[in-house]
Amino acid sequence: MLEIKCPYCGKRSQNEFSYGGDASVKRPALEKEISDKEWDDFVYFRKNPRGKHLELWHHVSGCRQWFKVSRDTTTHEIYKTSKINEE
Amino acid sequence: MQKYSIFSLIKNAFTNHENWEVAWKDPEPKKEYDVVIVGGGGHGLATAYYLAKEHKITNVAILEKGWIGGGNVGRNTTILRSNYMWDANGLFYEYGMKLWENLSQELNYNVMYSPRGIINLAHSDAQLNTYSRRGNSMRLNGIDAMMLGRDELKKMIPFADFSSSARFPIFGGLMQPRGGTARHDAVAWGYARQADSMGVDIIQHCEVTGFEVQNGKIKSVQTSRGNIQTKKVGLCVAGSTSLLAEKLNMKLPIESHVLQACVSEPVKPFLDHVVTFGAGHFYCSQSDKGEMVMGGDLDGYNSYAQRGNLPTLQHVLSEGVAMFPNLSRLKMLRTWGGIMDMSMDGSPIIDKTHIEGLYLNCGWCYGGFKATPVSGWTFAYTIAQDQPHDLNSKFKLNRFSSGHLIDEKGVGTKTWIG
Numbered sequence: 001m002l003e004i005k006c007p008y009c010g011k012r013s014q015n016e017f018s019y020g021g022d023a024s025v026k027r028p029a030l031e032k033e034i035s036d037k038e039w040d041d042f043v044y045f046r047k048n049p050r051g052k053h054l055e056l057w058h059h060v061s062g063c064r065q066w067f068k069v070s071r072d073t074t075t076h077e078i079y080k081t082s083k084i085n086e087e
Numbered sequence: 088m089q090k091y092s093i094f095s096l097i098k099n100a101f102t103n104h105e106n107w108e109v110a111w112k113d114p115e116p117k118k119e120y121d122v123v124i125v126g127g128g129g130h131g132l133a134t135a136y137y138l139a140k141e142h143k144i145t146n147v148a149i150l151e152k153g154w155i156g157g158g159n160v161g162r163n164t165t166i167l168r169s170n171y172m173w174d175a176n177g178l179f180y181e182y183g184m185k186l187w188e189n190l191s192q193e194l195n196y197n198v199m200y201s202p203r204g205i206i207n208l209a210h211s212d213a214q215l216n217t218y219s220r221r222g223n224s225m226r227l228n229g230i231d232a233m234m235l236g237r238d239e240l241k242k243m244i245p246f247a248d249f250s251s252s253a254r255f256p257i258f259g260g261l262m263q264p265r266g267g268t269a270r271h272d273a274v275a276w277g278y279a280r281q282a283d284s285m286g287v288d289i290i291q292h293c294e295v296t297g298f299e300v301q302n303g304k305i306k307s308v309q310t311s312r313g314n315i316q317t318k319k320v321g322l323c324v325a326g327s328t329s330l331l332a333e334k335l336n337m338k339l340p341i342e343s344h345v346l347q348a349c350v351s352e353p354v355k356p357f358l359d360h361v362v363t364f365g366a367g368h369f370y371c372s373q374s375d376k377g378e379m380v381m382g383g384d385l386d387g388y389n390s391y392a393q394r395g396n397l398p399t400l401q402h403v404l405s406e407g408v409a410m411f412p413n414l415s416r417l418k419m420l421r422t423w424g425g426i427m428d429m430s431m432d433g434s435p436i437i438d439k440t441h442i443e444g445l446y447l448n449c450g451w452c453y454g455g456f457k458a459t460p461v462s463g464w465t466f467a468y469t470i471a472q473d474q475p476h477d478l479n480s481k482f483k484l485n486r487f488s489s490g491h492l493i494d495e496k497g498v499g500t501k502t503w504i505g
Contacts, residue, residue: 001397015398019388021342040488044340044431048329050391073343074391 002076006059007067007083020056022046023068050074056084088284091195110276111283116290119316120148122470123308124323125295125331127151129160129271129456130448131323132278133463134470135287141464142471145286148317150310152294156275159325162393162425163456164348164370164382166361168205168266169230172221175481175493176434177228182478183461184230184265190460196277198269199375205266205361206235206244208410210255214365218261225263235260244362246411254409255366266361268372274459297334298445305444321446321470326391326426328449335442340431340487341450344385347395347403349422351414353377362410369406371414378420381407385427395424427452432486434493437466437479446470447484 002014028034028042053073058066068086070079089095089108099107122138124131127149138144149155167187169180191198209215215234222232236259241249247257283289290312297309298320307316322331326343353376361372371381383403386395400422408415430436430450435458437448448466451458465479475482486492 013398014396022389036488041338044487045338046329046340046342047333047338048342048389049333050327050330050343053389055389071388073389076390076392076396 002078004057004069004078005081006062006065007081007086008063008065009059012059012062016059016061018058018060020058020066022048023054023056052079057081088280110280111289114288114290116148116150116293116310116312116315117288118314120288121146121317122319122321123147123315123317124149124321125308126158126323126325126327127155127279127289127291128158128323128325129156129275129278129459130325130451130462130466131321132156132275132282132289133459134321134323134448134466135289135463136278136282136285137464137467138471139282139285139287141467144471147282147286148288148290148315149282150293150295150308150315151289151291154291155279155289156272159425159427159451159455160271160275160459162348162423163271164372164380165268165271165374165456166205166266166370166372167200167269167457168263168361169457170205170207170221170225170232170261170263170266171230171495172224173493173495174228176495177225177230179461179465179478179482180458181228181230182464183458186460186464187269187457188265190269190274190277194277194281196273196280198273198277200267200269202265202267203360203372204262204264205363206240207261207363208240208247208365209258209260210366211258215259218259222261231263231265233262233264235262243360244358246357246413247362248410248412255364260365262360268361268374271456274456278459278463295331295334300335300442300445303441303443305442317444319444319446319470321448321466323448323466325428325449325451325455328428328447335445337440339447339449339484340436342389342429342431343391344388344427344429345390345392345395345424346382346385346427346453347400347422347424348380348382349400349404350374350378350380350420351417352420354379354417358411364406364410366409367406369403369410371407371411379414379417383407385429386424391426393424393426395422427455432492432494433496435462435482436484437462437469437482438475438484439469439473440484450482 225232436450468476
């Protein structure tokens with residue numbers, strides 16, 4: 001069982017959260033003309049690392065805030081959680 | 088190669104089974120091969136076998152970091168089926184079913200193919216409608232499918248919850264009678280033995296650490312046991328595909344996730360078919376030893392750990408109990424996890440890449456085991472002919488940018504959306 005520290009509510013059990021995938025992915029700027037390849041990269045292609053992974057989680061059964069988690073994909077150790085606008 | 092038969096069994100019984108030939112050798116890697124397959128799982132072993140058998144390419148090495156059959160081919164729930172709606176999937180997996188039917192004879196190895204039928208339960212009228220649509224699509228592609236009513240199902244799976252208090256009442260189901268199970272380890276071992284006998288080198292405990300690419304062409308593979316020159320490399324490494332792709336500066340439409348499976352203590356014959364729950368993600372069958380073999384959802388976050396987490400297991404098994412209430416009385420014997428190469432549309436990729444001589448076989452999601460023969464067959468064709476076969480021509484890597492997704496169920500890595 002993962003214990004995830006929501007930056008708003010504190011440490012809670014994994015059951016209260018849902019996963020939102022890689023947090024390092026950046027949506028192309030709205031005003032910019034982009035190629036199919038760039039859009040493709042944004043929507044589908046992922047680094048999928050073994051080890052440290054910055055990801056989004058949603059405290060869906062709690063405060064309903066999205067936030068960032070730095071977690072190891074092999075040991076599941078959580079290094080850090082932060083608000084979405086924090087580094 | 089020694090042929091396995093009742094006579095060889097009797098003959099070896101007289102010598103206390105001490106004189107059996109080794110099933111495959113343990114060679115040192117050579118300096119050069121025509122084709123190097125990375126990954127000694129089901130798909131890698133099958134690919135090497137069909138390269139040798141169908142295309143007469145026998146100077147082939149299989150490089151396996153651990154031991155053959157130690158990954159997902161030994162970790163699945165052994166289900167075989169081709170009950171897909173889209174042509175790309177249906178025709179591909181149906182070709183696979185035909186290979187399964189003769190596999191024990193072809194490999195001279197009993198893979199214990201058991202066409203016991205796979206039943207998808209429907210729990211509403213709407214679900215029955217979508218199942219009949221899928222069933223009709225299957226029949227148009229020459230795949231066996233039949234709709235079952237509640238009364239027929241009562242006779243076939245009497246222990247399912249047909250009571251008036253069932254949370255998800257059973258309305259009917261879709262069955263593929265030729266679907267079933269096979270013994271997964273035997274599939275890996277059978278392919279390994281035949282591939283080895285045709286000259287393929289199965290090199291275990293040999294980790295690929297890098298690739299040499301010159302002018303857009305594969306030149307060699309760097310391994311923990313030295314450099315190996317080759318012009319063609321096929322990747323069959325399931326959940327580790329992104330890690331090898333990273334060494335080639337490639338990013339893929341793949342996320343690695345852990346999927347758990349479990350078996351209960353063995354009980355007397357209880358379930359004759361493979362049955363899937365329609366109101367969630369749960370499937371089960373009974374092994375020949377009597378264990379209930381069960382599985383369901385991914386844990387739901389990127390993972391390279393070959394073990395799962397209890398909340399998911401609890402969720403999956405609560406679905407099982409909703410379907411077969413008396414499962415709640417069974418003790419769990421073992422649980423384990425495997426790393427799935429989840430593609431973004433839920434369908435596989437068997438294709439060439441932008442690097443000449445590099446071929447990709449990945450994105451199997453939950454369903455790699457049933458595809459073992461046909462994946463090997465089509466991947467061997469793709470490598471040998473340097474172009475995809477008709478059967479895998481839709482499983483392209485560039486389908487994500489061209490928009491030709493094969494979204495059979497509309498689920499990829501984000502399974503909760505489906």
